[in-house]
Amino acid sequence: MPRTIPDDEAEFLRSYDPGAFERPSVAVDTVVLCVDDQRLKVVLSRRRDHPYLGAWALPGTFVRIDEPLEDAVVRSLSDKAGLRLDHLEQLYTFGAPGRDPRLRVISVAWLAVVRPGNLPALPDGVVLGDVHVGWEGEAGGPASASGPGGAGLPLAFDHADILGTAVQRVRGKLGYTDLGFAFLAPTFTLRDVRLVWETLLGRALNKDSFRRTVLTRHPLIDTGERQSDVGHRPAALYRLALEEEE
Amino acid sequence: MPRTIPDDEAEFLRSYDPGAFERPSVAVDTVVLCVDDQRLKVVLSRRRDHPYLGAWALPGTFVRIDEPLEDAVVRSLSDKAGLRLDHLEQLYTFGAPGRDPRLRVISVAWLAVVRPGNLPALPDGVVLGDVHVGWEGEAGGPASASGPGGAGLPLAFDHADILGTAVQRVRGKLGYTDLGFAFLAPTFTLRDVRLVWETLLGRALNKDSFRRTVLTRHPLIDTGERQSDVGHRPAALYRLALEEEE
DNA sequence: TCGACATAGATGCATCATGGATTTATGTAG
DNA sequence: CTACATAAATCCATGATGCATCTATGTCGA
Numbered sequence: 437m438p439r440t441i442p443d444d445e446a447e448f449l450r451s452y453d454p455g456a457f458e459r460p461s462v463a464v465d466t467v468v469l470c471v472d473d474q475r476l477k478v479v480l481s482r483r484r485d486h487p488y489l490g491a492w493a494l495p496g497t498f499v500r501i502d503e504p505l506e507d508a509v510v511r512s513l514s515d516k517a518g519l520r521l522d523h524l525e526q527l528y529t530f531g532a533p534g535r536d537p538r539l540r541v542i543s544v545a546w547l548a549v550v551r552p553g554n555l556p557a558l559p560d561g562v563v564l565g566d567v568h569v570g571w572e573g574e575a576g577g578p579a580s581a582s583g584p585g586g587a588g589l590p591l592a593f594d595h596a597d598i599l600g601t602a603v604q605r606v607r608g609k610l611g612y613t614d615l616g617f618a619f620l621a622p623t624f625t626l627r628d629v630r631l632v633w634e635t636l637l638g639r640a641l642n643k644d645s646f647r648r649t650v651l652t653r654h655p656l657i658d659t660g661e662r663q664s665d666v667g668h669r670p671a672a673l674y675r676l677a678l679e680e681e682e
Numbered sequence: 683m684p685r686t687i688p689d690d691e692a693e694f695l696r697s698y699d700p701g702a703f704e705r706p707s708v709a710v711d712t713v714v715l716c717v718d719d720q721r722l723k724v725v726l727s728r729r730r731d732h733p734y735l736g737a738w739a740l741p742g743t744f745v746r747i748d749e750p751l752e753d754a755v756v757r758s759l760s761d762k763a764g765l766r767l768d769h770l771e772q773l774y775t776f777g778a779p780g781r782d783p784r785l786r787v788i789s790v791a792w793l794a795v796v797r798p799g800n801l802p803a804l805p806d807g808v809v810l811g812d813v814h815v816g817w818e819g820e821a822g823g824p825a826s827a828s829g830p831g832g833a834g835l836p837l838a839f840d841h842a843d844i845l846g847t848a849v850q851r852v853r854g855k856l857g858y859t860d861l862g863f864a865f866l867a868p869t870f871t872l873r874d875v876r877l878v879w880e881t882l883l884g885r886a887l888n889k890d891s892f893r894r895t896v897l898t899r900h901p902l903i904d905t906g907e908r909q910s911d912v913g914h915r916p917a918a919l920y921r922l923a924l925e926e927e928e
Numbered sequence: 929t930c931g932a933c934a935t936a937g938a939t940g941c942a943t944c945a946t947g948g949a950t951t952t953a954t955g956t957a958g
Numbered sequence: 959c960t961a962c963a964t965a966a967a968t969c970c971a972t973g974a975t976g977c978a979t980c981t982a983t984g985t986c987g988a
Contacts, residue, residue, distance in 0.1 A: 458747040459705045462777075462788050501704040501786055505777040529775045529790045531708075531751040540747055542708050544775045544788075627964080645947055647966075652945090662955090668963040669954040873935080891976055893937075898974090908984090914934040915983040 460531075460540040464508045465496035465595070467527065467602035468519060468548045470555060470564065471619045471635050477564040478581055478599060480589055481516060484561070487537050488592035492565065492581065494599070496543065509546050518556045523549035523618035528601050535594045545598045547605055549618040565589045569603050569638055576604045606636055614654055617676045623659055625671035626650065706777075706786040710754045711742035711841070713773065713848035714765060714794045716801060716810065717865045717881050723810040724827055724845060726835055727762060730807070733783050734838035738811065738827065740845070742789065755792050764802045769795035769864035774847050781840045791844045793851055795864040811835045815849050815884055822850045852882055860900055863922045869905060871917035872896065 468479035480492040497512035499505060506524065513519040524546060531542040558564065565581035578596035581589040591599065609615045610633060617624075619632045630646050650656070655677035663670035714725035726738040743758035745751060752770065759765040770792060777788040804810065811827035824842035827835040837845065855861045856879060863870075865878045876892050896902070901923035909916035 457744065460708050460745060460747060462706050462708060498703065499706060499777070499788070501706060502779050504779060505775070505788070526774060528772060529751070531745070531790065533748050533750060542745070542751070542788075542790075544777065625965090642947055643964095644949090644966085645945090649946080663965095665956080666964080667956050669956090669965045671965055871936090888976060889935095890937085890978090891974090895975080909936095911985080912935080913985045915936045915985095917936055 460542045462499045463496050463541050463543040464499060464505055464512065464546060465494040465530075465543045465598060466509050466513060466524075466546040466548050467494055467599055468513065468521070468550060469567075469602065469606065469619075470550045470552060471632050472552045472555075472564070474631055474635050476567040476569075476603070476635055478567050478602075479513075479517060479519070479558070480563055480565045480581060480591075482561040482563075483592055491592040492563075492589040492595075493592040494545075494595050495562075499544075505544055505546075509548070513548070517558050517562050519548075519550060520554050520556075521548045522551050522554060523547075523615065527598070527605060530594055530598060532594070543598075545601065547602045549615070551619060551621055553621050563589070567599065567603065569600070571600075572638065574604055574607050576600060579603055603636075610636060611653075614676060617654070623661070623673045623675050625663060625673060627671055629674075706788045708745045709742050709787050709789040710745060710751055710758065710792060711740040711776075711789045711844060712755050712759060712770075712792040712794050713740055713845055714759065714767070714796060715813075715848065715852065715865075716796045716798060717878050718798045718801075718810070720877055720881050722813040722815075722849070722881055724813050724848075725759075725763060725765070725804070726809055726811045726827060726837075728807040728809075729838055737838040738809075738835040738841075739838040740791075740841050741808075745790075751790055751792075755794070759794070763804050763808050765794075765796060766800050766802075767794045768797050768800060769793075769861065773844070773851060776840055776844060778840070789844075791847070793848045795861070797865060797867055799867055809835070813845065813849065815846070817846075818884065820850055820853050822846060825849055849882075856882060857899075860922060863900070869907070869919045869921050871909060871919060873917055875920075 466479075470477045470479075479495055481495050483489055483491050483493050495512050495516045497508055497515070499508045503511075505526070509524065510521070513521065527545040527547045529542065529544045533540055535541065535543075555564075563583060565583060568580045568582060570579070571577045577600050579600040579602075580596060581591060581599070583589050606615065616629065616633055616636065619636070620628055626647050629650055630641055630643065633646070634641055656674045657677050659673045659675055661673045663673065712725075716723045716725075725741055727741050729735055729737050729739050741758050741762045743754055743761070745754045749757075751772070755770065756767070759767065773791040773793045775788065775790045779786055781787065781789070801810075809829060811829060814826045814828060816825070817823045823846050825846040825848075826842060827837060827845070829835050852861065862875065862879055862882065865882070866874055872893050875896055876887055876889065879892070880887055902920045903923050905919045905921055907919045909919065
């Protein structure tokens with residue numbers, strides 16, 4: 437008759453040798469966002485296996501035993517789409533026991549941004565979906581995606597929640613960080629900046645107030661160059677100052 | 683002669699059966715903060731095992747195979763100190779391969795807040811350390827801890843980084859959330875609120891501006907009661923409005 | 929009993945950020 | 959050369975904020 441292991445001894449064993457207990461799997465999933473033609477896009481990959489066969493998933497992979505989390509993110513994105521990222525930050529960790537019906541997977545979700553100019557041709561089964569957000573401001577909640585014809589792209593697992601969390605994070609950080617500029621080419625007009633912000637925030641912004649605030653709150657430098665061939669007065673081209681640059 | 687497994691086949695195997703690869707262990711660690719007598723405190727537990735024997739660690743545990751992350755947090759805190767939390771949110775996931783010298787442990791760190799009134803007597807080996815932050819504002823960076831006599835409490839693993847991240851998060855969220863009120867008793871004066879904020883932010887605040895901003899930006903309700911036995915004019919006692927309360 | 933003391937709380941004011949309208953500037957296209 | 963579209967500066971009203979001043983109200987000690 438097997439003896440009952442008291443709780444504190446079990447706790448000791450677990451802290452001494454966690455291998456004695458079954459371990460969850462650890463994955464990374466990345467929300468790769470991009471603003472193109474005033475639409476918010478996300479990189480999605482069509483699932484070729486059960487569960488959620490045919491549904492669309494954020495690119496991700498399981499984390500190798502000696503691999504930093506960021507390395508797993510970069511590996512999963514270059515393997516899957518040859519992507520070069522302009523911004524990467526950790527988002528949130530999703531670990532509900534039922535989120536993957538096969539087995540316990542704890543996924544560390546990441547937020548990545550790519551400028552349109554850095555987007556490579558995507559391989560088969562990988563698309564840029566349109567992001568649809570059913571809430572306003574920074575309320576939060578799940579988000580959905582649709583394809584070129586407007587057809588919905590059903591998302592696998594809890595990836596609608598992850599996508600929504602990513603949009604919420606971006607909206608929250610636009611004002612007090614330089615995150616918004618990761619969506620722009622290295623050189624841009626103030627109009628470009630505003631259009632990106634309006635796309636990300638999902639609402640119109642006052643043109644002149646925006647000009648003032650963005651110029652005072654972000655380290656922008658007038659390159660001295662102007663637009664050309666635009667059918668109206670050309671706007672000044674700015675760039676974001678690097679660190680330690682005034 | 684064993685054949686070489688091509689990369690894409692390896693990828694397929696991994697996604698089909700992650701059990702075929704060695705899995706990291708997953709833990710939760712919680713920064714339990716509390717403001718008492720204008721000092722920021724954190725719950726620390728003295729390690730009884732190698733590595734970092736005798737050093738001080740944030741309370742934590744390994745996550746069980748079918749256990750939600752939050753449940754692991756609550757379990758580790760009630761097991762270790764009988765703590766009832768007034769606030770709990772996920773903080774960040776720390777997963778550098780070398781952070782635990784024994785084995786790969788990916789730790790989902792959490793931020794918890796306890797009002798001083800809800801602090802139980804702590805068991806042996808668990809203390810409330812004073813938090814010391816070597817940076818200002820929301821700059822970020824590691825934080826340290828000291829004991830009752832002022833003696834340093836060396837922190838195990840990367841727990842100085844986790845503690846610093848927690849303080850940074852609290853400072854950032856004070857202004858636009860009600861997080862600060864989790865550090866206060868259910869009923870409080872505006873002075874109590876300001877002292878808590880000053881402790882958390884590590885700097886003095888203008889008394890009157892603070893009164894105005896906190897009253898306009900947070901849903902406070904005047905209970906109609908006053909302080910008593912305070913040696914000066916008694917202040918009004920407020921409480922935080924619940925949801926859907928005006 | 930009364931006045932010192934400490935803090936609460938209100939008021940006033942200068943400054944700055946913001947929303948919004950107006951005006952002027954400057955390119956292209958017909 | 960003019961219409962057009964947008965850039966960019968200016969002006970103004972409003973509201974938030976930092977700060978100083980003034981009044982209110984409790985306890986406590988002489």
